[in-house]
Amino acid sequence: MLKVKQFVFNAFGENTYVISDSETREAAVIDPGMMAESERREFDNYISASQLKIVEVINTHLHLDHCFGNNYVRDRYGVKVAANIGDAPLGADLTGQLRRFGGRGDADAVSIDVQLKEGDVIKIGSGELQVIETPGHSPGGICLYCPQGGFLISGDTLFRGGVGRTDLYGGNARQLSESIRKKLFTLPDETKVLPGHDRFTTIGDEKRSNPYV
Numbered sequence: 001m002l003k004v005k006q007f008v009f010n011a012f013g014e015n016t017y018v019i020s021d022s023e024t025r026e027a028a029v030i031d032p033g034m035m036a037e038s039e040r041r042e043f044d045n046y047i048s049a050s051q052l053k054i055v056e057v058i059n060t061h062l063h064l065d066h067c068f069g070n071n072y073v074r075d076r077y078g079v080k081v082a083a084n085i086g087d088a089p090l091g092a093d094l095t096g097q098l099r100r101f102g103g104r105g106d107a108d109a110v111s112i113d114v115q116l117k118e119g120d121v122i123k124i125g126s127g128e129l130q131v132i133e134t135p136g137h138s139p140g141g142i143c144l145y146c147p148q149g150g151f152l153i154s155g156d157t158l159f160r161g162g163v164g165r166t167d168l169y170g171g172n173a174r175q176l177s178e179s180i181r182k183k184l185f186t187l188p189d190e191t192k193v194l195p196g197h198d199r200f201t202t203i204g205d206e207k208r209s210n211p212y213v
Contacts, residue, residue: 059110
């Protein structure tokens, strides 16, 4: 069975997830957003106390708040970074992203080691995450669906009562709405949605009441 641990990191209130298998203790880190030393320490303490073996970093997309900690986790735990190639320009321009949000200084670029695409299956111990391409918030946005656990990691594609903004590089409102309606709203209504920010919701709740789709 896959276990989900949520952290809330950085000034953007970004949700970082650690998905782990309770038997093998293999784990994947989704959207590592830790930026401050205290956040890195909180993350490391959890990994150590839970005796987890990180096998991969996975990004739903490469906006800066979702990948501040990419290189830290990659280097400390000796793992590769997986994401959709459509977001490679965003990872390469992390400094530009930082400055567009009013930040100062430089940020290390994030590169993609493993290219994820629609239909890929990521194994974590005996569990799995299915890759769903959901462009619109960013060109290479993806969601991760766990049928056994009944949950979806939606990144910034779908929120409780909202959707991801489309005014950033590569955003497209029509494409985002299409991604949600055709790919996410076809999942079971009881599917728990774990977004990139804010609180959890369900597919059924968003189908019934989300005003942006």
